[in-house]
Structures are given as C-alpha cells and as structure tokens.
Amino acid sequence: MLVDGAVATGVAGVLALIASADLGGRGGIGAYLGAAALGALMLGRRRHSRTVLILTVLGLFAYYAAGFPAIGVAVPVAAALYSAAEAGHRRIAVAAALVALVVSVVFRLREGQDFGLVVLYDGIGHLALMAAAIVLGELVRARRRIAALTGRQIALEAGRRVHEHNQELSRELHDSIGHALTVAAIQANVARQEAPHRPDAAVAALDHVARALSDALAELRSTVRTLRAGPEPSLGDLGALIDTARDAGFRVRTAIEPVEDPATAATAYRLVREAVTNVLRHSAGRSIAVEIREDDGVVLVSVEDDGSPSGPEAAGAGLTGLRERVTAAGGRLDAGPVAHGWRVSAALPLGAAR
Numbered sequence: 001m002l003v004d005g006a007v008a009t010g011v012a013g014v015l016a017l018i019a020s021a022d023l024g025g026r027g028g029i030g031a032y033l034g035a036a037a038l039g040a041l042m043l044g045r046r047r048h049s050r051t052v053l054i055l056t057v058l059g060l061f062a063y064y065a066a067g068f069p070a071i072g073v074a075v076p077v078a079a080a081l082y083s084a085a086e087a088g089h090r091r092i093a094v095a096a097a098l099v100a101l102v103v104s105v106v107f108r109l110r111e112g113q114d115f116g117l118v119v120l121y122d123g124i125g126h127l128a129l130m131a132a133a134i135v136l137g138e139l140v141r142a143r144r145r146i147a148a149l150t151g152r153q154i155a156l157e158a159g160r161r162v163h164e165h166n167q168e169l170s171r172e173l174h175d176s177i178g179h180a181l182t183v184a185a186i187q188a189n190v191a192r193q194e195a196p197h198r199p200d201a202a203v204a205a206l207d208h209v210a211r212a213l214s215d216a217l218a219e220l221r222s223t224v225r226t227l228r229a230g231p232e233p234s235l236g237d238l239g240a241l242i243d244t245a246r247d248a249g250f251r252v253r254t255a256i257e258p259v260e261d262p263a264t265a266a267t268a269y270r271l272v273r274e275a276v277t278n279v280l281r282h283s284a285g286r287s288i289a290v291e292i293r294e295d296d297g298v299v300l301v302s303v304e305d306d307g308s309p310s311g312p313e314a315a316g317a318g319l320t321g322l323r324e325r326v327t328a329a330g331g332r333l334d335a336g337p338v339a340h341g342w343r344v345s346a347a348l349p350l351g352a353a354r
Contacts, residue, residue: 005043011079012039018071031068038063038076045083047251049286050092056080057100064107073104073122074129081130085137086249088284088307093137097130141249148248148280177216184212232266233273235259235292241273242290248280250305251287259292259299261350267325268292268301268348271333274322275303275344283307285341297350298331304343319344 015035038059045052060076077100084093101123108118191205235256242252259265272290279288285307292301319335326333326346333346 007045007079008039008042010039011042011076012036015039015071015076018075019069030066031063034059034063034066034068035071042079042083045080046087049080049083049087050089053077053080053084053089053092053096057096060100061103072126073100074126074133078129078133081133082137085134086141087137087286088141090134090138093134097127097134101126101130144247144249145280148244151244151247152277152280177219181212181216184209184216187212232262233269234262234265235269237269238272238290241276245276245280245288249286250279253287253289254291256290256292257294259294259350264299264329264348264350267329268299268346271301271322271326271344271346272303274319275335278319278344279303279305279307279342283342294350299348299350300345301348302343302345304338304341306341322346 012035015038016032019031019035038056041052041056041059056077057080060073063071063076077096081093081097084090084096104126105118105123109115187205187208191202191209194205195202235258238254238256242254245252259268272292276288276290279285283305285305287306289302289304291303292299294300319333323333323335326348329348331346331348333344335344336342
C-alpha cells in the first residue's frame with residue numbers, strides 16, 4: 001500500500017509539474033485536479049490493473065478534451081501500462097498504448113500540426129517510453145515466477161531424495177526380513193521332521209526360528225523408526241507455500257480451519273500444494289483463493305485462481321496422483337474451469353486417509 005501511495009504521488013507530482021509549464025491550453029486549478037485524479041488512479045493499480053489502465057487512458061482523453069495544458073501521452077499512462085503488464089495483461093497493455101498513441105497522433109494532425117514533429121519526433125518517443133514500461137512489467141513478472149519455480153524445484157529435489165532414501169530402506173527391509181523368514185521357515189520344517197526322533201535337534205531348530213524372527217522384528221522396528229523420523233506435512237506448513245505464491249506476485253486469500261486428523265490434514269496439504277504449484281506454473285491470473293473447512297465429518301478443500309480456464313489439468317501427473325490418493329481415501333476430487341478462472345476442489349472423509 002505504501003508503494004502504491006508513492007507511485008500515485010509521483011505520477012500526480014510529475015503531471016502537475018508538466019502542466020505548470022503551461023504548454024498550450026488553459027491552465028489553472030482544473031489542470032492540477034486532472035493531474036491529481038490521474039495519479040489517484042494508481043492507488044488501485046495492483047488489485048484492478050486492467051480497470052486502472054482503461055480509466056487512465058479515458059482520463060487522459062478527458063483531460064485534453066477539457067483544453068488543459070499538454071502533458072504528453074506516454075507519461076500519464078506509463079505507470080498503468082507497467083502495472084497491467086506486471087499483472088499478466090500484456091495484450092490489454094499493448095492495445096491501450098496503441099489506442100492512446102493513435103488517437104493522440106490523429107487529433108494533432110487534424111489540428112494541423114507538423115507531421116514530422118507529431119509522428120517522427122513525439123510519436124517515436126512516446127512509443128519507446130510506453131514499450132519500455134510494458135517490457136519492464138513483463139520482466140518483473142517473469143523474475144517473480146522464476147523465483148517461485150526455483151523454490152518449488154528445490155522442494156521437488158528434496159522430495160526426490162527422500163523418495164530414493166525410502167526406496168533404499170524398503171529394499172533393505174525386503175532383503176533382511178525375507179532372509180530371516182526364509183531361515184525361520186527352513187528351521188521350522190527341520191523341527192517338525194526331527195521332533196519324533198531327535199527332540200534335542202527339534203529344540204535347536206526352534207531356537208533358530210526364534211532368533212530369526214527376533215532379528216526380523218528388530219529390523220522392522222528400526223525401519224519404522226527411521227520412516228517416522230520425517231513427520232507428515234500439516235496445514236501449518238501451508239504458510240511457506242502461501243508466501244511463495246505471494247512472492248510470485250499473486251494475491252492469496254485464505255480461509256483455513258484446523259483439521260484434527262493428521263492423515264487427512266496431510267492429504268489436504270498435498271492437494272493445496274499441487275494446486276498452487278500448477279497455478280504458479282500455468283496460470284495467467286493474479287489471485288488465488290484457498291479454503292479448507294469441515295462439514296459434517298467431511299473436509300472440503302478448494303483452490304481457485306482467476307486465470308484463463310485453459311487448464312492446469314494438463315500440467316502433468318500431479319493432479320492425477322492426487323485424484324488416486326483422494327479416491328483411495330474414499331473422497332472425491334474435481335478440477336476444471338469456473339466462471340472466472342480454474343478451481344481444484346476435494347471432499348475428504350475424516351480419518352479415511354489413514
């Protein structure tokens with residue numbers, strides 16, 4: 001908010017300074033009020049960037065129609081063009097810049113101004129300034145997206161290493177317990193065969209069985225302790241995920257109720273993580289709404305963004321894997337376009353995720 005206020009003050013100040021030069025037209029308090037109004041529009045540039053851009057262009061036309069001193073074309077709309085491009089509305093920014101420039105050039109030529117001055121001097125300068133504002137907005141947006149995806153890549157690499165470690169543990173567990181159970185089965189068969197004739201041999205064989213089973217149980221307990229060392233994710237871990245989305249330039253609204261069951265909470269976390277990751281990677285929107293609540297023994301999870309409904313569904317196997325996990329837990333997962341973007345939602349029966 002402080003940044004937006006500074007931008008609004010800066011735009012209004014620069015336009016008022018240019019207007020004070022009294023380059024044609026009638027000055028006075030009206031020109032300064034027009035400059036202040038164009039600056040005030042910048043207060044909403046983050047939340048309503050497209051609307052602010054359109055109103056800025058229309059306000060510029062109204063300013064000149066009122067006969068106020070010239071303030072140029074590119075300077076009044078540069079901040080609005082940057083904000084629209086930063087928000088991902090590149091086409092609207094380009095269209096608005098062209099409309100403002102073409103209307104200005106046509107109007108000045110109809111007034112009889114020199115073609116070389118209007119088109120080759122002022123026109124090229126205004127075009128370069130507006131293009132620079134749009135490119136800067138695109139670069140800032142790209143940098144934020146890259147930073148968010150880099151963080152996600154680090155998390156994926158950590159997850160891959162944990163997965164490989166768990167696979168190694170499972171192989172060791174299979175080998176050690178398989179060996180112990182094989183020995184136990186052989187010695188149990190020996191004890192059965194020797195029991196009628198050589199009781200001492202049968203007892204020795206049963207001792208081997210007991211030791212083999214004891215070793216197997218010890219190995220199993222050790223592996224379980226190792227696996228339990230890494231706790232399941234919880235809804236408390238969503239803070240870092242939401243911060244990542246905000247760092248990428250998204251506005252995130254959350255309505256998250258606590259979930260008592262750890263397994264269900266872990267599944268809800270994974271669902272939100274995958275949905276938000278898909279938004280970061282594929283959506284052209286600017287806002288994300290995350291909701292988790294309990295309703296009659298069912299945990300309802302929803303992640304919605306305001307981007308084009310072109311489909312994070314096609315992002316890969318992430319949502320497919322989540323749908324299988326949710327279905328196995330007795331729940332339901334839906335993903336698809338809505339009126340103003342894309343939504344991933346799920347219903348998870350409490351306790352079923354175990």
